[in-house]
Amino acid sequence: NAGVTQTPKFRILKIGQSMTLQCTQDMNHNYMYWYRQDPGMGLKLIYYSVGAGITDKGEVPNGYNVSRSTTEDFPLRLELAAPSQTSVYFCASRGQETQYFGPGTRLLVL
């Protein structure tokens, strides 16, 4: 099992550019999450999904969008990148009582 995979590992964006962070899980989990982690801080929830076709906002959703067309994939879209979105982004899926995290995408917006 690959678990939760994320691409890309690292990306530099210019202000105003757009990009999609990819997340895939192979554990057939219904619940999936996107978190961001700023330096020295804990993770904050951006968006989550309880199953294909169902998504909802978390604590810090502004500037982001998500979709969930399949159980496996949960992409995160940044439409107009801003310096405040410089962070490390983690995708996770939830089993019965445990969350499984991907390796993260480090994003730098200049």
Place this chain on the structure above:
Amino acid sequence: DAKTTQPNSMESNEEEPVHLPCNHSTISGTDYIHWYRQLPSQGPEYVIHGLTSNVNNRMASLAIAEDRKSSTLILHRATLRDAAVYYCILSDYGGSQGNLIFGKGTKLSVKP
């Protein structure tokens, strides 16, 4: 979700036991106590969780106070690879989100 309080940092010597404390005085009856850790430049990984009784697995032990207002994660023999940020998190997974609320955690340093 109830909050947890952890020390900002702790130090340990290699091959010695480590006791990482967590206070959660406002824990509710349905909250599980979860521990995750985050190695440098990696995503968080599950360590252990429990509800009322002490728990053991291959990574660690979790000791839960009788009143459940505090708990301790025990690493029996710290290795250099255990240097990480350890997060103590309460979750009942009963809410619609089911997400984990991360604080700043305890940064564990392990000296050779």
